Amino acid sequence: MQIANVLKPSMVKLGVESRTKEELFEEMVQLFVENGLIPDRSAAVKALLEREAKMSTGIAPGFALPHGKLEGIRGVVMALGVLREGIDFESLDDEPVYVVLVLFSEAGNPGPHIEALSEVGRLLQVPGFIHKLQNAKSAEEVLAIIRAEE
Secondary structure, three states, X not given: OOHHHHOXXXXXXXXEOOOOHHHHHHHHXXXXXXXXXXXXXXXXXXXXXXXXXXXXXXXXXXXXXXXXXXXXXXXXXXXXXXEEEEEOOOOOOOOOEEEEEEEEEEOOOHHHHHHHHHHHHHHHOOOOHHHHHHOOOOHHHHHHHHHHHO
């Protein structure tokens, strides 16, 4: 799975304003709602909060990967946000998060979910990847950065 083929420009938000993890989930889920990608806003926020309660998805310096499974969607949908000011994500490294990739996949079909998480993990191994995303000036530039590394 290639992230650049799933993530659309309308699902990239630069200058995310949220100051807390909960606000961030609400703000990012709104992108899915506005683009008609999820049927139930509250179920999406709940899925993220429940997953986050198990363990922080702040998985790399400056980067978080909140994710969940939802009824009523097909395959995988994603949104990427870049924050001007980092927020506390209770990350394993205690570092603030500046880039967040929110991922939802269909319930009952773990294959695409695992494949997407794996590809994101691979991209995070690329030196300077998060920094490049953090400094992108447009959604198209974000996608070009991702495409260049895939």
